[in-house]
Amino acid sequence: MKKKILISDIAKDLGISVTTVSFILNGKAKEKRISEGLTKRVLDHVKKVGYKPNELAKSLRTGKTKIIGLVIEDISNPFFANIARFIEAKAYSRGYRIIYCSTDNDVDRTIALVQLFRDRHVDGYIITPSEGIAETIQSLLSSQLPLVLFDRYLPNLQTNYVVSDxxxxxxxxxxxxxxxxxxxxxxxxxxxxxxxxxxxxxxxxxxxxxxxxxxxxxxxxxxxxxxxxxxxxxxxxxxxxxxxxxxxxxxxxxxxxxxxxxxxxxxxxxxxxxxxxxxxxxxxxxxxxxxPIEAIADELINILLNQLDGKERALKQVMLPSSxxxxxxxxxx
Structure with missing residues (x-):
């Protein structure tokens, strides 16, 4: 069985400190004034030896899983399937992964799936809410978890949402x-x-x-x-x-x-x-x-990622035209 490559192995191979390797791998080379030459040397070596970071350890250290939970009504419906496809592509380009599920508009199933995502500590939620889940959504809001609804919203809750007219x-x-x-x-x-x-x-x-x-x-x-x-x-x-x-x-x-x-x-x-x-x-x-499927996906992922990056505090409630x-x-x- 091939031995897993560790940051300490990379540091030893290159004769530098583990801290320096960690800074470079976490995108902090410029901030820590590490030279471009050394940065390139480390990244080339990482690629050569096939180093893969331990995502669990990284999430424990940073408090982020880089995962978004997408809760939709029915993944077999072309409207929701295409929304999911665009969201996944846009999230991936920003360093996030998507876990998604279908609720079939069933309240008990929706509540159970949202709780599953909470247990997995996903960073944010994109949800098409079923009837009867206002309490579940309020719980996410009370926990200050990044959240945006789409296709429909809950009139009695102040949430971010993206809908069409x-x-x-x-x-x-x-x-x-x-x-x-x-x-x-x-x-x-x-x-x-x-x-x-x-x-x-x-x-x-x-x-x-x-x-x-x-x-x-x-x-x-x-x-x-x-x-x-x-x-x-x-x-x-x-x-x-x-x-x-x-x-x-x-x-x-x-x-x-x-x-x-x-x-x-x-x-x-x-x-x-x-x-x-x-x-x-x-x-x-x-x-x-x-x-406008792609425009909806754009708005959803931008609103959520701005929340995740701490750039958006005001509610964003977007209505887009249909044709x-x-x-x-x-x-x-």
Whole structure:
């Protein structure tokens, strides 16, 4: 078994002190007025012998693990998957690693996962909060742990967050359908009081009011039994006969498209909040409200790293604009 290289081995090989090697490896050569020549010599030798620092020992010494906990709703959803990918790349470029997990919007699971990250002493948290975890988030805030929420926020807590303008995104989607001439525009949404769902409902209702139309709202629950939700939605289609449907999430849209296909009826106009890889492959292609994923990731990682570096004390509450990607499914034939 190959012997692990220690800082003391490097110091002995080069005939210098362990302290000097440590300063160089921790980026303090200039601060300690160590010459560029000696710094290069040490770094070249480190590369040659394949020295790897003991991260556990380093975290105990510095009080930092250089790890960020990312708690998201569903890593299989393209919106969250792409956010995670961008955050991971941006964190890595700044010397941090990401541990992430999915909560499936389950309160008990969310609480358990946040506690797991606390036990592992991650340096900061990026969280899409489930309903019912205000106490858990307040505990992180009370412990003065760096934290930023995204996709939604908790109205009764003063936290950093990054969200998109859900009201305008939903308004624009509904207005687009109205301007295409559709009169019976339905909203299919969740049983949820989360801010992003509440705001999408608000945007829909504002547009319905603007265009003097009648609202048709169907709330469903797909967390437990998708087929039951599909059957429920099919009954809604048969009873209300909407000529256009705005789905408040992309996974609701996918379930809704399955329901329409199973019924074998003419497809109403369709718009989804949040794009999905499948929407460009479906026939007709599906119109979607697209959130600015990379901009969200940029804001999240910058806010968190500024907290970790002690540069940000004031709350940062950011709302970014979405855009409507008009495709075949919403255009009047």
């Amino acid at each position: 859900n009201v305008k995104g939903a308004y624009d989607a509904t207005a687009h359908l109205a301007e295409q001439g559709y009169k019976r525009i339905a909203l299919v949404t969740l049983y949820s009081s989360q801010t992003q769902m509440r705001d999408r409902m608000d945007g829909y209702m504002r547009a319905i009011d603007t265009y003097k139309l009648q609202p048709y709202v169907k709330k469903v629950n797909v967390n437990h039994d998708e087929q039951a939700a599909i059957v429920d939605f099919q009954s809604f289609l048969a009873e209300q006969q909407p000529d256009a449907v705005f789905f408040a999430t992309n996974y609701l849209a996918i379930s809704g498209l399955k329901a329409i296909k199973q019924l074998d009826i003419p497809m109403p106009a369709v718009v989804s909040y949040d794009d999905h890889t499948l929407f460009k492959l479906f026939s007709p292609t599906i119109t979607a409200v697209s959130q 409507l990607l008009i495709r075949e499914s919403s255009l009047k034939k």
